[in-house]
Amino acid sequence: MAKNKPYGDNQRIGAVKDRSQFQTPSGLWAKRDLNTGRIMDVKQDGKPFKGVTKEK
Template sequence: MAKNAPYGDGKRIGPVKERSQFQTPSGLWAKRDSNTGQIMDVKMDGEPFKGVRRERK
């Protein structure tokens, strides 16, 4: 029997829109809003954000 996919459990399908990430000179990853250019968050463990596209150098 067919069943519907689980919805509403926080699973993301595809990349996050209107955001990008880049690596700072210190090696941390920062998330930037593509519309305003403001830095939204910095990840302190040194791993990149999941599902957020990377900026080209």
């Protein structure tokens, strides 16, 4: 994960690297590891992940 000082301010500068996200046919957003292609996580609230590149 990306880390930027000062710690504890709950902000990240820049995008998360080596990950992308896409929307599933059911409307949920899934996060994929670009190195292995495996799906890492799926959000249940229907909103995209913050700071993760979207696939086309």
